Amino acid sequence: MTSIASLNSVEVDYPARGRALGPFSINLASGEIVALVGPSGCGKSTALRLLAGLESPTRGEVQRTAARGETAVVFQAATLAPWMSASANVALPLELAGVNRTESRARARAALARVGLAGAEAARPAQLSGGMAMRASLARALVTEPKILLLDEPFAALDEITRRALADDVLTLWTETRPAIVFVTHNVEEAVYMASRVVVMTGAPGRSAGETSIEGPVPRPDGFRTTALFRDAVEAVSANLGRGMAAAA
C-alpha cells in the first residue's frame, strides 16, 4: 500500500501552551481508516491539522502527496456558513476551486443525496438538526472526492443513536471512493468500530502509546459490537490508553 501522508517525529510548540504534540509519527496508507484516540488536549486535533497541511510542525517532517482539493476536513461542529443554503455550503469547495456554478450545484445536490439529505438542498443550517448539519458537513467534505478525509471528533456533539447511524454511513460512503480516513475521537468503542487501525496517544504532549489493528469486514455487519473480536480490541486499546495516561502523569 502506498503512503499518502505521514508525520515523521513531528513536534509542535505553541507560544503560550508550550509543547502540544510530539515527538509523534504516523504513516497513512491510501484507503486505510485510522483512528487517533487519546485524552483531551493531547494534540489529536493538532496532528490532524498537520496532516491537512493547515499547520506546520515546529520540528520534524510532514509528507503529503495529496494535491490541493484532495484533502477534506470535518470539524467537531458542523461549521456550515449560516447565511448559505445547504447546497451552497456543500458546493463551496468546488466554487472556491473555480468549478462553475451550475456544475458545482449539481454535484452538491448529488453529494447531499449520498448522505441522505435529498430534499434539504434549500434548507439553511439553522433549520437542520445536529445530525443533519453534520451530514451536510460530511457531504461538503466528500463533494471534492478527496483522497484524504480527516474527521476531528465529528460526532462528539451528537446523541448516541445519531452517532452510531453516522458511523455506519461514513463506512458505507468510504466503500464508494475509498479515501484514506483519519478519525479523531476520545471514544474507544467508536474508534474500534470505525477503524482498521487504532493509534493511541498519551496525555499532553501527545506521543504514540501503542497501536491496535482491527480485523473484520467494513462496513461493520450487524452485531459487530457484541463479537469477541470487537471486545478484545476495545480491551487492548483501553489498556494502551491506560498506559499512555500513566506515562504522561
Next chain:
Amino acid sequence: MNALRDAVAPLLFVGFLLAVWETACRLNHVPEYFLPPPSAIAAALAANLGILASSGGRTLAMAMEALAAAALFGGGLALIVTLSRTLEQAIRPLATALQVTPVVAIAPLVVIWMGVDHPDRAIIVLAAIVAFFPIFSGTVRGLTSVDPDLERLFDLYGARPVQRLFRLRLPSALPFVIEGAKVASGLSIIGAVVAEFVAGSGGAQGLAWRILEAGNRLQTAKMFAAIMTLALMAAGVHLMFQFLEQRGLKWWRGR
C-alpha cells in the same frame, strides 16, 4: 387578552399622567410660560404642525445623510483596518479618541471649517462623527470574528483573498454591521440635534432650531410640541431600524 392588556396599559398610564398634569396646572394656576398644560401643548402642536413637520423632516434628512456618510467611512475604514493588524493598532486609539470626545466640544471648530453660512454641512459632519464609531467598531468586530474552522476550510481549499473577503468575512460580519447601524441611527439624530444647538443659527431650520427659537420667545407650549415631535421621530427611526435588523437577521439566518 394579555396582548391587549399589554398594549393598553402604557396608554392608560400616559393618559393618567397627562390628566394629573392638566389638573395640577389648572388648580394651581401655573403660568403657561413656566409649565403649559397638555391641552395648550396640543393646541401649539396643531397650530405649528406644518412648520414642525418640515423642521422634523430637515433634521431627519440631515441625520440620515450623516448616517450614510458614517456607514461609508466607518465601514470602509473598518475594511482597510482589518487588512493588517498593525493598521488596526495604529488607527484604533484615534478612532476611540474621536468617539469619547464630546461632540459639543468639536462642534464650533467644524462650524468654522464648514463655513458659518453652511450650518447644515457642519451638522451633517458632526452627526456623522457621532454615528461613525458604532458602525466602525461593529464592522471591525464582525470582520474579525469569523468562525476559525470556516477560516481553516477556506485555507484548505486555497481560497483567494477576494473569495475570502466576499464569501466569508463580509457575510460573517453582516449581523454586527446591522447592529452597529441600528445604534448609529439613534446616535445620528442625537448628533444632529446637538450640532444644531451648537451651530446656533436658523440656517438649517431643523427641530432643534424650533426649540431654541420658541424658548427665546418664552413660547413654552411650542417648545414642548417640538420636543414631542423630536421624540416621536427618534422613536420612529428606532422602530424602523429595529424592524430592519429583525428582517435582516432573519434573512441572514434563514429563520
